[in-house]
Amino acid sequence: MTIKTNPGNFFEDFRMGQELIHATPRTVTAGDVALYTGLFGVRFAINSSAEFARGMGLPEAPLDDFLAFHFVFGKTVPDISLNAVANLGYAQGRFGVPIYPGDTVSTTSTVIGLRQNKDGKSGVVYVRSIGVNQTGAMVLDYCRWVMVRKQNEAAAAPEPVTPTLPGVVAAGDLQVPDTLHVAGYNTALAGSPYLWDDYVVGEKIDHVDAMTIEEAEHMIATRLYQNTAKVHFDAMMQKASRFGRRLIYGGHIISLARSLSFNGLANAFKVVAINGGRHVSPTFAGHTIYAWSEVLGKMEIPGRSDVGALRLRTVATKDKACADFPFKDAEGNYDPSVALDFDYTVLMPRR
Amino acid sequence: MTIKTNPGNFFEDFRMGQELIHATPRTVTAGDVALYTGLFGVRFAINSSAEFARGMGLPEAPLDDFLAFHFVFGKTVPDISLNAVANLGYAQGRFGVPIYPGDTVSTTSTVIGLRQNKDGKSGVVYVRSIGVNQTGAMVLDYCRWVMVRKQNEAAAAPEPVTPTLPGVVAAGDLQVPDTLHVAGYNTALAGSPYLWDDYVVGEKIDHVDAMTIEEAEHMIATRLYQNTAKVHFDAMMQKASRFGRRLIYGGHIISLARSLSFNGLANAFKVVAINGGRHVSPTFAGHTIYAWSEVLGKMEIPGRSDVGALRLRTVATKDKACADFPFKDAEGNYDPSVALDFDYTVLMPRR
Amino acid sequence: MTIKTNPGNFFEDFRMGQELIHATPRTVTAGDVALYTGLFGVRFAINSSAEFARGMGLPEAPLDDFLAFHFVFGKTVPDISLNAVANLGYAQGRFGVPIYPGDTVSTTSTVIGLRQNKDGKSGVVYVRSIGVNQTGAMVLDYCRWVMVRKQNEAAAAPEPVTPTLPGVVAAGDLQVPDTLHVAGYNTALAGSPYLWDDYVVGEKIDHVDAMTIEEAEHMIATRLYQNTAKVHFDAMMQKASRFGRRLIYGGHIISLARSLSFNGLANAFKVVAINGGRHVSPTFAGHTIYAWSEVLGKMEIPGRSDVGALRLRTVATKDKACADFPFKDAEGNYDPSVALDFDYTVLMPRR
Structure with a gap:
């Protein structure tokens, strides 16, 4: 009989290059969009109106980009940050294809850096997480680093690796949806x-x-x-x-x-x-x-x-x-x- | 460099006959309906059950009429009542075609009355607001009047105009959806x-x-x-x-x-x-x-x-x-x- | 002029074998699913991901079974338990066909037991409630018993009937959806x-x-x-x-x-x-x-x-x-x- 609950990973459980497949893919729906609107009151026209989005060359209203972010991020919590002391930073976050209601999002992460703290009680874990839709197209690709507790303080410290993460995403790396145009963009309706x-x-x-x-x-x-x-x-x-x-x-x-x-x-x-x-x-x-x-x-x-x-x-x-x-x-x-x-x-x- | 935020209109900014195109058209969805049910517990069968609505000759369950009202009303707030002291009244509100999930609602308003208050600090603005769906069909046409602050109390008072607004919508002006019938209306299911x-x-x-x-x-x-x-x-x-x-x-x-x-x-x-x-x-x-x-x-x-x-x-x-x-x-x-x-x-x- | 409000049934209003058609059928949607996720944070992959559900042979992600339970149960409240003192127990609950967004649920109940309490002020009502979808297929069939107040304490006590309700649903009575399989079940994604x-x-x-x-x-x-x-x-x-x-x-x-x-x-x-x-x-x-x-x-x-x-x-x-x-x-x-x-x-x- 084994312990069936997930205690989350502790600092000593992470390995450089480790790949994590995160649980529970998530099909996003118009219900998620409504709840997000109700919780935050977002008003950007492209996300609020299917007509407006179609006028910009998209098939329908895409999800708010940060709602996409939260879905991708949420998947990583049980494996990455359940035992986190602090969420320290983000870098190199690039949004890919828009998410539409009906798409299914799943996330995988790779450990790209590890650095134990001097007190030996915790360490910093750097991960690159990639969210994809049901066709495998990238939705969001970003790095974050978190401070994670050790469970066994006697566990050996890993070789310290701090990844090089540029402070800005270069203009050439920004993805504009292929079909998007602003020919008929209506500023009165946009606000x-x-x-x-x-x-x-x-x-x-x-x-x-x-x-x-x-x-x-x-x-x-x-x-x-x-x-x-x-x-x-x-x-x-x-x-x-x-x-x-x-x-x-x-x-x-x-x-x-x-x-x-x-x-x-x-x-x-x-x-x-x-x-x-x-x-x-x-x-x-x-x-x-x-x-x-x-x-x-x-x-x-x-x-x-x-x-x-x-x-x-x-x-x-x-x-x-x-x-x-x-x-x-x-x-x-x-x-x-x-x-x-x-x-x-x-x-x-x-x- | 201009101030980019919307301060809303003050009393002296309104003109008789002025037309306002309100921002952010809104595609309504089954998500909005669910949230409305969760917040108010509405149980009218025509809005709750697609089967019941089809039994009444409608293509599916229409939105609750007041949910439609709130969407039409909500659009007007940034332009009409951001600087309102009080929402004074409604008149001549007529509901038109039902709204169904997937429809996109947008609203325009016309100033139909203006009357500065005696103290010179505020005035009453009368507007007629019309919400339409993506085909331009009228969803809701109503009048309301609000008391709005002046920003510049020295601004000249407009010629006072108080519109004539009958106290009741005449039976001949009530719109019943074309295909609606009650032949198989089930009172047990309706409650x-x-x-x-x-x-x-x-x-x-x-x-x-x-x-x-x-x-x-x-x-x-x-x-x-x-x-x-x-x-x-x-x-x-x-x-x-x-x-x-x-x-x-x-x-x-x-x-x-x-x-x-x-x-x-x-x-x-x-x-x-x-x-x-x-x-x-x-x-x-x-x-x-x-x-x-x-x-x-x-x-x-x-x-x-x-x-x-x-x-x-x-x-x-x-x-x-x-x-x-x-x-x-x-x-x-x-x-x-x-x-x-x-x-x-x-x-x-x-x- | 009659009283138009529903006072609910009191203990003396129930009869053995009585059938109750409960009001307000309910079309369930992706909006309900989103709200349920937001309220309870459920993560079972089959309900969360349409892709995962399709991988198990289902047409799309079915509703969480307890969300189905609540819809079926909710219908019964105005007729069964508006005047209830306590919800005493459940038995013989069997889930039938899964519910999918777009399905319409309605519920009927049959009184299967009645037993007045010794103090003459209330009694226990046993009902079997059956929820069905728009095709009439059983979604949930369960028994519950509630203690309900009498309005008229002088009303005669009914012949006491306590139904025999086995303490467990037999394995042979459990319904597995016809097309369901677990051939490609992915435990990493399931968590x-x-x-x-x-x-x-x-x-x-x-x-x-x-x-x-x-x-x-x-x-x-x-x-x-x-x-x-x-x-x-x-x-x-x-x-x-x-x-x-x-x-x-x-x-x-x-x-x-x-x-x-x-x-x-x-x-x-x-x-x-x-x-x-x-x-x-x-x-x-x-x-x-x-x-x-x-x-x-x-x-x-x-x-x-x-x-x-x-x-x-x-x-x-x-x-x-x-x-x-x-x-x-x-x-x-x-x-x-x-x-x-x-x-x-x-x-x-x-x-």
Whole structure:
């Protein structure tokens, strides 16, 4: 008789080059899209209207890119981060083919780096995770690194390997859906007259709106992605933690920030890359999330004169409006209100 | 570099006859229907069962009429009522073709009245909003008026125009779907033996059931409709308001009242008109909503002997059961428990 | 003028052999599935992935069996248990054809037993309820008994009839979908290497994970099933009850327990029978639900060498981890933490 429950992997269980096939492929549906809309209030026209999407050359409305991200990410939790202490960073995230209702997403990961911490109690695991649809086409390919506990502190430390991960996804690596065009793009229906040409590097945008998070909301969202990390769901266990309560899945703040960013970036119709990102501080139910963005770069897309890319930093704060763009102090320390510092690339129509 | 966020229109920004194309068309899906069922517990058979709807001559189960209303209404918020002080009234609401999953709804509005308040700080804006599906067929055509703040109090007052809005939609203006029939209407499956013939003008019905509202529920619902009014979502901002907390979207109470009205009006299978309505007092999470209805009128539908119309007043109360039909006192002041006083018209099969 | 609201049936309203056609057939959709996933975080691959389900010979991903149960059960509430004091037990529950999105479920019940309590104030009603899809094929056939109040205590007691209900559904009565096979069953994607052969009678499994319940969650779930029992929704009425607050629908705990059981029983891909079950103690929002299971029996399925059945007891507890399998004390009294003691049968692939 063997123990049938999955205890998750501990730091000493990972090997360089190890491949992990994650459980529970997920067919995504219009139901997931409705729930995502209800939880985050997203309004980007391409995801909201099948008619609008067809007007852009797509067969129907694709899923919000971060909803795709959460499905791909969620699969990895039971194998990668069940025993994680912290989710440290993201890099080289590239979105591939759009996901449509009816598609089935599954994820595999490869260990690309391992570095035990000096105290011998934990270590950093770097993985590259690839989500594919039912035809095997890449949906999302990204790297993340997490700090994972050791179960057996006496286990030998692995040879340390820290992968080289560029801080930005190159313009040539950004994938624009083949059939996509913006010939008949309607800015009135999309909700803003401002296109790629109107944004300036260094420009900061206060997204003005805000949303307060309830326990039911972040748990429903996180379960929808089949993310099983106990810290989000088990209030009793969390009473004994240093936070004393349930911790909100970091991706919840990414989605809120993206939704809030509509007000100022309504024509940023597609996320094509995650360059980096940091969950600066934890969030809990009751927090009100605000957001602001800075245009970090403008990139032309090779071979396309109709759409351009904007590299953005979107910062989400807790219980603090963003009119003065809270970020870091002179010493480089984040303002205590900052929950998320996220660096990503979006597409926008050009004039 | 221009300000990219939408501040919403202020009273002085509106012009008589102005047409507004509202952003973000919305494809509605079975996911929206499920969420609406989960949030309100609606049980009208025509909306719940594709088989039942087909038995009535429809291609499949249409969306609940108030879900259609919320989608049409939600589009108008960023342009009409982002700076509203109060949502004052509705009139001449006519439902057109049913919406089915897969349809895409979009909304335009026309300013049909303007009247600055005496204090010069705000004014009343009257709009007629029309929601259409992807073929351009009218889904809902209604008028509402809201009190909107001025940003620049020095702005000149417009010529005052108050539109003439009849207090009831005439029977000849009620739209019954072309193919609809009630030949095989099954009252056992519909949940009540009482048909149009059984109701009497002046009859009052206590709907008996009740539902307590949670913050997560009204926010999920309101985001589902892509209604962006901050008062519903930003608990931190609302702390400084006269209410001290998030205000529930008035339409949430309309949907709760309609759902509760099933117990007593189960065969009122379709809402065809909104004659008027008043959000009498604000509602907050924690309130328990009860409802009662009065039959205000019975109308024959021109050209149809199989279905008749009932004009109803449905009153929703907060934290007070409706066995004694709380409404107004001798001076005409509403009972403090009343949240909603709603005047609308429904269809019911005739014997 | 008649009272139009449904007061529900009281004990004296039931007759032996009485047949009840329950209202509001329900077309189930991908939206219901998404909401169920969001509320319970279920991960069984056959229900999560259309590709996985097709690999098992099914046309697409069937609904979770307990979601089917809730739809069938929900229909019965307005007629059977609106005036119930307690939901006493289940027996002889057999699942028939799987439900797929687009199917319409309706339910009828037959009274199979009646026994007035000695105090003359209430009695036990035994019903057999059968849910069918739109073709009339049986989806779920089960018995339950509830204690129902009398309205008129002077009403004569019926001849007492207690039906004979075997404590377990026989292996020969278990229905395996015709086309189902496990030839290409992928345990890596399903989430566990353990198959039917690996489980031992008497084996206990602590499912480790846990979920805390919010008011919004159990109400959204219960309304989704169109279950109308007031005790779940009306916080104001419940203030005056012996619990002082809303009571969570017992089925909510069944679904949570099933979802938690994935960790240890990931290949239990289908529930085929409910042998018995008891809601041992009430649950409220704020409770954290844990679960453990015991293998009560292993059964071969007549005519099939590829799948076997496991009879399981799954116990759900409140605010108490299950590492030491909380159950009953020496006198046979349940541990105060136990909320649910559920006896059911699942299918699992054999080696």
